[in-house]
Amino acid sequence: MVNRGIRHALENDFTAKGSMAKFAQSLAGEYHINGAHARTAMGVSLSLAKGYRRKLRKGKKSKVPYVFKPFLRADDATFHITPETGLVRLSLRNGEWASFDVKLSNYHVEFMGQGKIKQLILNDRKAVFAVEKEIPEQYQLTSILALDTNERSLDGVSLTSECVVPVSAPYPDVSVIQHRYFTRRRKLAKKKCNDRRVWRKLASKEGRRERNRVSQRLHLMSKGLVELAARERSAIILEDLSLPKGGGRGKRMRRRLSSWPYREIHRQIEYKAEERGVPIIKVDPRYTSKTCPRCGDIKRRSRVGQVFECGKCGWRLDRQINAGLNICKTALVQLSKQAEMRGLGGLRLDPDALANDTMILLYAPDNAGAHGVSGRSGSTGQLNVSR
Ligand SMILES: [Zn+2]
Incomplete structure (x- = not known):
């Protein structure tokens, strides 16, 4: 839907959500899904098309965007999560819901309690919940x-x-850790230089560890x-x-x-x-x-x-x-x-x-x-x- 939305928006020079509403409706009918999913998809399409237009305006080389990885962005009208159990219910179409469990730590539960859960972004690896929080009032500076x-x-x-x-x-630890991982990666590269596949796997694991420790x-x-x-x-x-x-x-x-x-x-x-x-x-x-x-x-x-x-x-x-x-x-x-x-x-x-x-x-x-x-x-x- 996002890819078709991008092309639709570019062909017709649409930049506003309102102008995509009709197309969203027809997509929802075609795929038999909740209309809200189609509308949020059109929102994603428009923002991708906007970036593409901006690049063209600046004279940069650019291809019409195409989304390869499947994902779902759902607004708060189409899903519901119970933080205590981690059960997520997601509306597919009229009267039909899908449900799955997410593992929530105490930290997650506490964070979700601080505001309204506004958005769910789902891909093949993870579920991201966007929580809307009130901005605290700025204090008098001293x-x-x-x-x-x-x-x-x-x-x-x-x-x-x-x-x-x-x-x-x-x-002080940060630069020490970075140096340690740098020498480790060098060593690893030498050892595994005849096997790219193994090297890439090990290197990405090391990189992940380094980032985690630093952050x-x-x-x-x-x-x-x-x-x-x-x-x-x-x-x-x-x-x-x-x-x-x-x-x-x-x-x-x-x-x-x-x-x-x-x-x-x-x-x-x-x-x-x-x-x-x-x-x-x-x-x-x-x-x-x-x-x-x-x-x-x-x-x-x-x-x-x-x-x-x-x-x-x-x-x-x-x-x-x-x-x-x-x-x-x-x-x-x-x-x-x-x-x-x-x-x-x-x-x-x-x-x-x-x-x-x-x-x-x-x-x-x-x-x-x-x-x-x-x-x-x-x-x-x-x-x-x-x-
Ligand atoms: Zn001086």
Whole structure:
């Protein structure tokens, strides 16, 4: 139905759901199914056709989309789930229902109880339930948490009306795990180089394990971070990392950067923040690691070492905290341009007031080592603040 819908929409230049209603009805009659299924299918068709048109407009090469894998998207009028038993009933056609069981954990049941179950997406492997939740009301901000994303931690400053302190949310295990799996895959590739089928199977298994282990640690970090921000009524400031870093570096460095899961880190923080009503502000990351927060001098040419040193005014600070400080500064400028400061009018950033001897950890990373990795990894000493 989706494939026929795409062609129908393109042939007749239809872009609105209303114009597809008649076609949906005829499809439902032809296949003897619930009309609502045909209507949601036409919704999918329209969005695929929209993407195709956009590509054509931009002059990109594109084929008319075709869906190969069977799936079903059902809206809440056509299915019903009992979370306690996991029984799903799905309407096929007038008076006829299909039913199946899904395995639900306590977490699933609790999550489903928090909102209205709006949509079911079913394919040959899994069932996805979309739950509609109310967006919590945004609170009056009292502080901001500006964080620079680094390979092993998020570092930056927490700014309240009383003080500014360096903070850090470390995830040292992540790069260790990634390196371990990288060497393992290399070894495996050598060993199984004469059997592609076995190699592909083993490699995908290893890749899955790596992703799971990395994202588990990131989830712990992002959860702790967002909970703290919600408790302290802070806004979280992150860099807008839509531009990839990593031109002009060595091969090894590029590999490390491209496997660096910053997008996943930001994605997790963003969706968790949205759930909790924590505002996220994104700032331009240019020169954040090369600017002096005190006098504003930018070291365009020279490299910045572990410690940032300003040639003009003699400011010295750990480079990662320094970047966080600059992100905080940019965010304050950006916020002051907005009509309402949302209660942040009293915040001033004075780099000299930075308490230099206390580093506050934003969550307890010890829990992350439950599977025995942290002992070998955490000793990088990158997080010391020195001035
Ligand atoms: Zn300076």
